Amino acid sequence: MDSFGVFTVSASALAAQRQRMNVIASNMANAHSTSSAEGGPYRRQDVVFTTDPMASGQDGLTGVKVSSIVKDDSPFKMQYDPSHPDADKDGFVAMPNVNIIEEMVNMMMASRAYEASVSAFNMSKAMFTKTLELGSV
């Protein structure tokens, strides 16, 4: 029986939420990037979470991991700005499909989920410390 598996579960959630935060930060940073390495404006990205059965596979321990980072295929916002170097012949610039409000909401959710897992981690830690104190009775 893997007594410390519960810490791995909480840690996997912390890692996954942190990665989600990285992707959100990239989206917000590139909210106005009209050109990118693969051509065209920046495309919004999103993480996909999937369950990750722990190595021991017992006691119902289920971690979480980022299975993939997908690109959002929603259309770009067209903005009229003829003086922009990336403008097309009609004077429209394709702006990234990033919605700042949506990103902010996602960021709050990631932050809250992270906090919850930190709390769970601390609670497990307190429990283990209590068990260890049995030896000093």
Next chain:
Amino acid sequence: MSDGMNVLERVVRQANIRNGVLSSNIANVDTPNYQAKDVKFSQVLGNEMSMTITDARHIRTGSGDNASGEIQEENTKPWADKNNVEMDQEVAKMTENAMLFEAGITLLKKKIQMFKNALKTA
């Protein structure tokens, strides 16, 4: 003499397992299609209590590694992403579970202390 110890050990181990399951629920709060789980704890303990050992050679149900209990999926209403974790409930359950764990540990400590006291007076 140590019957109480067995039951207390069981309580602590079960609380430990339930803590793991509840942590998994919290970890997967944003995972699509994830089903929240819980351990049916009182049920397992009930079985334990009704088991009577009438002979010293009987197998004690409180020992061995088979203490995982029954892990069941919760059938609460799922969210739009087919995930049915209710964060507030999970945190409440976890706190409750931690307190039960603490009660078990405290009683175990007291029991050990009692044995020690008995040995001292002898």
